Amino acid sequence: MRLRPKNTCRTKRKPKTSVSDQPPFLSISGLRKSYGGREALRGIDLDLQRGEFLCLFGPNGAGKSTLLKIVATLLRPSAGQVNLLDYDLQEHPEQYRAQLGMVSHQSFVYQDLSVLENLEFYAALYGVKQPRERSLELLEQVNLLDCCDMLAANLSRGMQQRLTIARALVNDPTLLLLDEPYTGLDEHAASVLRDQLQLLHSRKRTIIMVTHNLRRGMESATRLGILTRGELVYLEPKKNIDQAGFEKLYFQHLETV
Amino acid sequence: MSSLRQVRFLLGKDLRIELRKKESLVSMAFFGTLILVMLNIANGIGRQVDAETGAGILWVAIIFSSVLGLGRVFAREKENGCVAALLLSPVTAGEIYLAKTLVNFTLMLLAELVLVPVFYVLFGAQLNAAPLTLLPILLLVNLGFSTTGTLVSAISAGTRRNEVLLPILLFPLILPLTALAVKATSGALAAKPLTALLDQLEPMAAFCVVFTAAGYLLFPFAIRED
Amino acid sequence: MSTLNRTTLFPALAALLIPAAIGMVFFYAPLERTMGSVQKIFYFHLPLAFSAFLSFTVACIAGIMYLRKRQRIWDARLAASIEIGVVFTTLVLITGSLWGKPIWNTYWTWDPRLTTSLILWFIFASCLILRSAIDEEGKRATFSAVMAIIGFIDVPIVFLSARLWRSIHPTVIRTDSIGLESSMIVTLLVSMTAMLIFWVGLYKFRVALHLQEAKVNDLQTDGIR
Numbered sequence: 072m073r074l075r076p077k078n079t080c081r082t083k084r085k086p087k088t089s090v091s092d093q094p095p096f097l098s099i100s101g102l103r104k105s106y107g108g109r110e111a112l113r114g115i116d117l118d119l120q121r122g123e124f125l126c127l128f129g130p131n132g133a134g135k136s137t138l139l140k141i142v143a144t145l146l147r148p149s150a151g152q153v154n155l156l157d158y159d160l161q162e163h164p165e166q167y168r169a170q171l172g173m174v175s176h177q178s179f180v181y182q183d184l185s186v187l188e189n190l191e192f193y194a195a196l197y198g199v200k201q202p203r204e205r206s207l208e209l210l211e212q213v214n215l216l217d218c219c220d221m222l223a224a225n226l227s228r229g230m231q232q233r234l235t236i237a238r239a240l241v242n243d244p245t246l247l248l249l250d251e252p253y254t255g256l257d258e259h260a261a262s263v264l265r266d267q268l269q270l271l272h273s274r275k276r277t278i279i280m281v282t283h284n285l286r287r288g289m290e291s292a293t294r295l296g297i298l299t300r301g302e303l304v305y306l307e308p309k310k311n312i313d314q315a316g317f318e319k320l321y322f323q324h325l326e327t328v
Numbered sequence: 329m330s331s332l333r334q335v336r337f338l339l340g341k342d343l344r345i346e347l348r349k350k351e352s353l354v355s356m357a358f359f360g361t362l363i364l365v366m367l368n369i370a371n372g373i374g375r376q377v378d379a380e381t382g383a384g385i386l387w388v389a390i391i392f393s394s395v396l397g398l399g400r401v402f403a404r405e406k407e408n409g410c411v412a413a414l415l416l417s418p419v420t421a422g423e424i425y426l427a428k429t430l431v432n433f434t435l436m437l438l439a440e441l442v443l444v445p446v447f448y449v450l451f452g453a454q455l456n457a458a459p460l461t462l463l464p465i466l467l468l469v470n471l472g473f474s475t476t477g478t479l480v481s482a483i484s485a486g487t488r489r490n491e492v493l494l495p496i497l498l499f500p501l502i503l504p505l506t507a508l509a510v511k512a513t514s515g516a517l518a519a520k521p522l523t524a525l526l527d528q529l530e531p532m533a534a535f536c537v538v539f540t541a542a543g544y545l546l547f548p549f550a551i552r553e554d
Numbered sequence: 555m556s557t558l559n560r561t562t563l564f565p566a567l568a569a570l571l572i573p574a575a576i577g578m579v580f581f582y583a584p585l586e587r588t589m590g591s592v593q594k595i596f597y598f599h600l601p602l603a604f605s606a607f608l609s610f611t612v613a614c615i616a617g618i619m620y621l622r623k624r625q626r627i628w629d630a631r632l633a634a635s636i637e638i639g640v641v642f643t644t645l646v647l648i649t650g651s652l653w654g655k656p657i658w659n660t661y662w663t664w665d666p667r668l669t670t671s672l673i674l675w676f677i678f679a680s681c682l683i684l685r686s687a688i689d690e691e692g693k694r695a696t697f698s699a700v701m702a703i704i705g706f707i708d709v710p711i712v713f714l715s716a717r718l719w720r721s722i723h724p725t726v727i728r729t730d731s732i733g734l735e736s737s738m739i740v741t742l743l744v745s746m747t748a749m750l751i752f753w754v755g756l757y758k759f760r761v762a763l764h765l766q767e768a769k770v771n772d773l774q775t776d777g778i779r
Binding site: 140143144145146147164165166168169171173175176177178179180181182183184188192193195196197198238 | 337
């Protein structure tokens with residue numbers, strides 16, 4: 072088994088982003104996760120300021136999805152802490168989750184409910200003040216207003232993907248987590264997603280995206296990270312590196328695995 | 329307060345889907361009727377049953393048909409990863425547990441509205457028609473079955489063999505409840521007053537209380553991924 | 555070398571004590587007046603029943619500890635105790651029936667104790683089936699912990715309701731008024747001790763085996779990656 076000094080990623084992210092005088096919006100420290108005897112995450116430290124857009128790259132099995140699932144409260148960390156503002160993930164899970172949105176591999180949509188019913192249901196769960204108005208507003212943004220009474224099961228694939236995006240935004244999340252969101256999206260859904268992400272980013276929402284699609288990831292991120300073998304081996308503001316340089320670095324890291 | 333609201337939303341969502349598709353309810357009532365007919369034939373056509381046998385037959389039909397509905401309760405949530413979506417939302421696992429228990433309770437009650445009359449038609453010639461003494465027994469079993477069943481179905485839905493494992497895991501646990509229900513029902517079918525059945529009804533209520541508490545506490549472990 | 559000694563200590567002790575107990579049962583303990591030689595099975599039946607119940611208690615505690623600590627060792631303890639519990643309960647049911655046939659004139663009756671043992675057997679055997687159906691280690695451990703806890707909670711309820719519903723069948727017997735001679739008590743104590751030591755030996759073996767299985771599994775998945 073390969074051993075590394077524990078503080079590798081700490082030293083690498085010494086040059087912090089410019090706004091580091093504020094307390095971090097999302098703070099992850101010493102995060103570890105093991106399945107049985109296998110370590111999926113080996114000590115992740117990461118601070119994000121409000122409005123940052125972090126894009127994490129890494130090969131399959133690097134622990135990207137695990138990291139995202141822990142931040143999303145779907146998995147329990149073996150060790151370490153996650154704080155969102157002042158809400159400790161373990162101690163105030165409900166307040167923490169109310170701020171969260173997530174797009175995952177799965178659509179999270181009920182096949183036997185209509186498009187509008189799906190959104191209204193989730194809006195109600197999140198305690199949105201006017202669930203119907205909020206749902207209609209989102210459906211307009213993702214171009215689904217015309218088919219709001221269709222059952223989700225009858226939607227085309229692309230339409231379902233747009234519904235998935237709308238669903239994740241129903242509570243106007245302050246922290247949005249995206250797990251390979253562009254995989255399998257058609258052109259229309261991909262452009263809807265990009266527009267929505269830019270809109271959220273301009274409204275100072277914090278976003279973490281996990282992908283191995285370099286082009287998509289680079290186009291909107293403000294910070295880039297590389298995760299291999301459960302460790303954050305690279306974490307820098309995007310302005311510090313150009314696309315070609317990053318690609319070269321990324322493939323170097325891929326080869327060391 | 330908001331907790332009750334969440335439970336209501338979850339319950340409303342499930343009942344709306346059920347009303348639209350009617351898949352659980354129809355299969356429960358249909359399968360239960362089928363069991364009753366088969367047992368009627370197995371008993372020998374034209375032969376009457378006494379209260380004890382009748383009670384056993386009724387509960388075999390109800391328990392076996394209810395497992396069908398119970399299996400769907402979580403299978404539906406698993407379809408598009410919706411369980412994860414619920415766990416991501418501010419809803420607590422306890423609220424999900426209560427909502428799912430209520431869904432199952434309602435489905436069982438509706439199926440019984442069909443099964444009990446069918447039972448009387450097929451077997452009731454010599455039995456006392458005492459729907460009012462039967463009602464508390466039905467409600468208690470529904471409650472005990474739903475609280476235990478919701479926990480177990482969350483477990484079995486997390487495995488690859490949901491449909492097979494659910495009855496295997498559930499039936500041993502609810503065996504005491506079933507046995508008490510059969511005894512109480514045979515009393516009711518023999519025209520005993522409700523007060524004479526308290527010996528069975530009280531431990532049945534205790535079963536419900538214990539398993540509601542245990543289910544509520546253990547459910548978060550059964551539904552989470554880690 | 556020292557670990558080898560520790561794991562073989564209890565089996566070695568059991569290998570000495572069990573033959574000794576068998577010897578005492580047949581050559582030291584007196585013949586019971588009414589039941590005759592059939593009564594001798596009782597010296598195995600009772601220790602087996604006690605160890606079986608001990609297994610399920612350990613399983614419940616291990617389940618609670620696993621849910622709190624999420625450590626592999628507690629899952630190994632849980633799995634080991636359930637396996638042994640199921641085997642021992644099977645033996646309890648068999649020895650009980652063998653005794654019941656000549657004494658009660660039936661292999662099976664719905665006596666509360668018999669009923670409780672049978673339902674316990676079903677609950678914990680279903681736990682083993684559940685374990686065989688799940689591949690992911692964490693999920694398997696969590697789910698079987700939940701089932702072990704809720705199965706254990708069921709025990710008093712089963713016992714209580716078995717007393718209430720048994721009047722469906724005629725009650726054949728009461729077992730609790732067998733007068734024991736002191737030499738019988740000594741024999742019983744020896745066989746009880748032998749059985750408990752045998753239990754501990756088995757338990758340690760199974761726990762070690764489960765831990766090793768998990769380690770092998772780790773190595774295999776590491777190899778694939």
